[in-house]
Amino acid sequence: MNKVGTVYLVGAGPGDPELLTLRAVRLIERAELVVHDGLVDPAVLAMARRDAKLVSVAKSRARHTLPQGEINALLVREALAGRDVIRLKGGDPFVFGRGGEEAEACRAAGVRVEIVPGVTSALGAAAAAQIALTHRDAASVVSFVAGQCKGLSEQNWAGLAGKGRTLVIYMGVKTAAQIAEKLMEDGLAPEMPLAVIENACRPDMRVLRAPLAGLPELVEQGRVRSPALIIIGEVTAREDAVVGRFAAEFAQ
Numbered sequence: 739m740n741k742v743g744t745v746y747l748v749g750a751g752p753g754d755p756e757l758l759t760l761r762a763v764r765l766i767e768r769a770e771l772v773v774h775d776g777l778v779d780p781a782v783l784a785m786a787r788r789d790a791k792l793v794s795v796a797k798s799r800a801r802h803t804l805p806q807g808e809i810n811a812l813l814v815r816e817a818l819a820g821r822d823v824i825r826l827k828g829g830d831p832f833v834f835g836r837g838g839e840e841a842e843a844c845r846a847a848g849v850r851v852e853i854v855p856g857v858t859s860a861l862g863a864a865a866a867a868q869i870a871l872t873h874r875d876a877a878s879v880v881s882f883v884a885g886q887c888k889g890l891s892e893q894n895w896a897g898l899a900g901k902g903r904t905l906v907i908y909m910g911v912k913t914a915a916q917i918a919e920k921l922m923e924d925g926l927a928p929e930m931p932l933a934v935i936e937n938a939c940r941p942d943m944r945v946l947r948a949p950l951a952g953l954p955e956l957v958e959q960g961r962v963r964s965p966a967l968i969i970i971g972e973v974t975a976r977e978d979a980v981v982g983r984f985a986a987e988f989a990q
């Protein structure tokens with residue numbers, strides 16, 4: 739009987755290879771086949787063996803190189819052919835990474851799946867920008883939402899941002915203006931401080947700050963590009979939230 743390979747859904751973290759788990763490093767170093775998306779840092783891919791096969795299924799908001807169904811089919815096909823597959827994803831596979839769909843497809847085909855968690859970009863960005871997502875004096879709740887994805891207007895964010903709460907928005911660059919509007923319609927104060935963190939945990943990281951009402955201008959004038967996160971809440975404006983050495987302040 740044919741050996742069936744295992745699919746490893748591996749979190750590659752936000753960029754810096756130092757933030758990989760030991761399990762991720764071991765799997766990448768011994769991999770024969772790595773299927774990765776566009777967010778995986780080249781420095782992480784460089785850890786694979788020289789003879790490893792690297793397959794990019796890079797996705798961007800406007801352009802899907804490979805539709806999700808085909809990615810699922812690729813993983814299953816390779817595993818059924820007897821190969822172990824390292825499926826490398828930026829951040830954590832189960833945080834806005836479609837890891838759930840890929841794991842389901844594998845299980846449905848009788849393929850074994852292992853999930854290796856990664857540092858999700860919200861945690862990496864917060865650490866690099868020295869923003870404590872929770873803080874006894876400022877926030878006891880933190881939420882992660884997607885600013886693009888299925889119908890922004892249908893998403894109910896009421897109560898996720900505000901006093902004592904921190905909201906982290908993934909994939910929110912393109913829809914920054916609608917996001918600001920939506921939150922203010924929900925009753926959030928226009929003065930609520932926020933930080934936009936671009937290329938977190940990479941040498942070209944930037945941290946930009948503004949009040950909520952200034953988010954659209956901040957993104958436009960600061961020429962913010964994906965990947966970037968928006969962190970909204972009082973924790974972003976604490977005196978001790980000093981930015982790292984790569985950071986630049988956007989002058990209001």
Ligand code: SAH
Nearest residue numbers: 829830833835858859908909937938965966
């Ligand atoms: N699974 C990933 C998220 C994938 S969705 C994770 O756990 O981080 C893609 C979004 O993640 C991007 O649009 C951006 O909002 C965020 N992101 C990923 N890497 C990032 C980085 N290095 N800096 C800032 N944001 C990042």
